[in-house]
Amino acid sequence: MGKIFVNVGMSLDGYIAPEGMTLEHWDDPDYKNWAAKWGALMGWAIKLQYLRENLKLGPGGETGPVNDMIKSTTERIGANIMGMRMFEAGERSWPEDAPFHTPVYVLTHEKREPWIRPGGTTFYFVNDGIASALEQARLSAGERDIRISGGADVIQQYLDIGLVDELEISLAPVMFGGGRRLFENIGEAVPAYKIDRVLDTPSATHLRYVRA
């Protein structure tokens, strides 16, 4: 059975999204300076050859161990799970062939038909909770892994019931001072983790934790 994992960028002070980075302010990047903050968090990623290709940002880009890491992380995914807010933001930002190339299970209260994108991404809208989304993702993924893509509240729900096998955090030396924290509302059911790998680069420390 595949692993369930999280892979996010996190600010030094623990946020995965700055204050103001919401659908409401998507077209107002100066609002609380959210776009610059997000850029400071994820700048290392959009320079990578693999992500540039995947997000249709253009040719070229950095190769090397971080690029290899992102490529192998992306390629091991058999299904994604995400929250509705993340989907709605992505709906505005992703290229037509959305950068997942797997089934994506979107947790929502909205009833909506599957949305098929070119390139292998189909969004399924799940109305009956996180356990159901996981079950459907498992059926799709087979032996491959499932990424809990975000946002923070969705990650926290899976963490809180002890279902996250692996945590991959790219810790960037930026301070947000506010926003959505990765770790919040988490009880005692969280499994113990151990450090599996640290990839040390000038722009982020790529930390990988697996169940102890």
Next chain:
Amino acid sequence: MGKIFVNVGMSLDGYIAPEGMTLEHWDDPDYKNWAAKWGALMGWAIKLQYLRENLKLGPGGETGPVNDMIKSTTERIGANIMGMRMFEAGERSWPEDAPFHTPVYVLTHEKREPWIRPGGTTFYFVNDGIASALEQARLSAGERDIRISGGADVIQQYLDIGLVDELEISLAPVMFGGGRRLFENIGEAVPAYKIDRVLDTPSATHLRYVRA
């Protein structure tokens, strides 16, 4: 002029002290399991030869790069600044020759004469705020560095006014689920940091950030 720095252990979810680790429950280590959580956070440290010697925990202990790091961190300190709660907890726990061997400025509302310990530690009780404590610490430290020892609220106050030059965080793969966060109540004055050094060990990732 010396640098102002912070050096703390932090849980993966961002806490430097677990819930329940307060003076009130100091003699009740089972309360909210605080002592086991603290042990999981700092277990790597109390195995080190240098800390064992400094805290009078006995002979032996690990040597190597982490031990060297702790030794050089301790030896560069010309003065410490701490909050009253940290002092009160330490007052119960430190050996008679408290493990600082420098002047220690304790932020408090209490008026109290300096408390001189054998081994070079003198505690001075500062009643007129964090700027005054820093000024006094600078005078004592000369060219040497000043450590903002803790707790979280004191570190946050110095971070918030942009005075922390270096942040050293030993990030342990433990989850507290609650307690005192390192990063909270911090505004926009925080300087930009860059990664200076990452020391990768199985029990903690020792991250060092300096002003960018």
